[in-house]
Amino acid sequence: MSAEFHPVAREGREPARGRTCQVLGIAFFSDSIDVSVRQAMEGGLVVAPSGPGLAVDLVNSQAYRDAVSSADLVLVDSSALVLFWRLFSGVKLSRISGLMFLREFLRQEELKAPGAVFWVMPSGEEARRNAGWLQSRGFRSSPGDFYVAQFYGGGALADPELLAIIESRKPRVVMLAIGGGVQERLGHFLVQRLSYRPGVLCLGAAIAFLNGGQARIPAWADTFMIAWLVRVLSSPRRFAGRYWKAWALFPLLWRNRERMPPLRG
Numbered sequence: 001m002s003a004e005f006h007p008v009a010r011e012g013r014e015p016a017r018g019r020t021c022q023v024l025g026i027a028f029f030s031d032s033i034d035v036s037v038r039q040a041m042e043g044g045l046v047v048a049p050s051g052p053g054l055a056v057d058l059v060n061s062q063a064y065r066d067a068v069s070s071a072d073l074v075l076v077d078s079s080a081l082v083l084f085w086r087l088f089s090g091v092k093l094s095r096i097s098g099l100m101f102l103r104e105f106l107r108q109e110e111l112k113a114p115g116a117v118f119w120v121m122p123s124g125e126e127a128r129r130n131a132g133w134l135q136s137r138g139f140r141s142s143p144g145d146f147y148v149a150q151f152y153g154g155g156a157l158a159d160p161e162l163l164a165i166i167e168s169r170k171p172r173v174v175m176l177a178i179g180g181g182v183q184e185r186l187g188h189f190l191v192q193r194l195s196y197r198p199g200v201l202c203l204g205a206a207i208a209f210l211n212g213g214q215a216r217i218p219a220w221a222d223t224f225m226i227a228w229l230v231r232v233l234s235s236p237r238r239f240a241g242r243y244w245k246a247w248a249l250f251p252l253l254w255r256n257r258e259r260m261p262p263l264r265g
Contacts, residue, residue: 020074021093023085024058024253025260028074030094033104036073040105040173043197044072045187048098048204050180051078051246057181059252059264063156064181067188069260075101080246084253098206105201106137111173114140118171119207120147120162120186122178126208130177133211144169149178149186157185163193173199177207 018031018039026049029036040046049058049068057064068074076082076093086092111117117139121127127146134141147162166174174190176183183202190200209216252261 022258024256026069026074028076028093033096033100036096036101037105039073040199043199045191046073046199046201047071047184048075048077051080051249053180054078054081055245055248055252059261062263063185067184080249084250088253098203099209102203102206112139115169115171117173117175118145118166118169120149120176120178122149124148130207130211152182157189167195170196171198173201176202180204
């Protein structure tokens with residue numbers, strides 16, 4: 001039987017709520033990584049929007065806007081966002097990439113307990129690779145801790161099967177390791193419908209960088225904000241076009257600054 005968790009602020013401690021900075025109508029987290037981990041452990045939706053996601057999905061998808069703007073913790077993952085915002089505002093955002101965050105988050109010993117973490121993966125192959133990697137690092141996972149995501153379309157998402165499984169198992173953390181633009185909408189659905197408050201983390205490919213599913217990102221490359229270049233060099237056809245879209249953040253930030261940009265169409 002899986003352990004049952006009901007995450008709340010620990011007795012005698014105030015909930016962790018770090019500083020934020022308003023950009024494009026979103027309250028981006030701008031504090032230390034320790035505070036971000038504490039906040040995520042208390043439950044709620046955690047997102048790390050990519051540059052292309054902010055440049056494209058934020059202005060084209062109401063469901064994506066709703067998910068990101070209402071998230072409990074919004075990490076600054078995009079290097080383009082950091083650079084452009086510094087140029088326009090003079091303010092340096094505190095960047096905590098999804099990979100940085102996940103490395104620190106998985107150091108929490110309580111997450112190694114059976115049933116503590118539930119993983120939503122893009123494929124059976126990725127689920128098996130991840131299960132082996134977790135096992136090698138002391139995480140006591142079982143096949144029931146993994147769910148292969150359905151094919152999700154546009155707009156607001158719903159996955160009643162996944163919702164029922166999470167309700168029955170009640171993990172402390174739900175990790176959504178699927179594509180950006182989709183995982184945020186799925187996470188929004190889950191936090192709205194679940195009867196309790198787990199941490200629902202939308203960190204996309206971050207786990208694949210650790211378990212070997214994608215090109216490994218050295219810590220120094222992530223620190224110096226060139227992880228995107230490592231990905232492009234590893235698979236130009238797959239990633240070059242995607243990261244080119246992040247340049248649309250430049251005019252978007254120039255026109256809107258702190259305000260949510262208007263929805264197109």
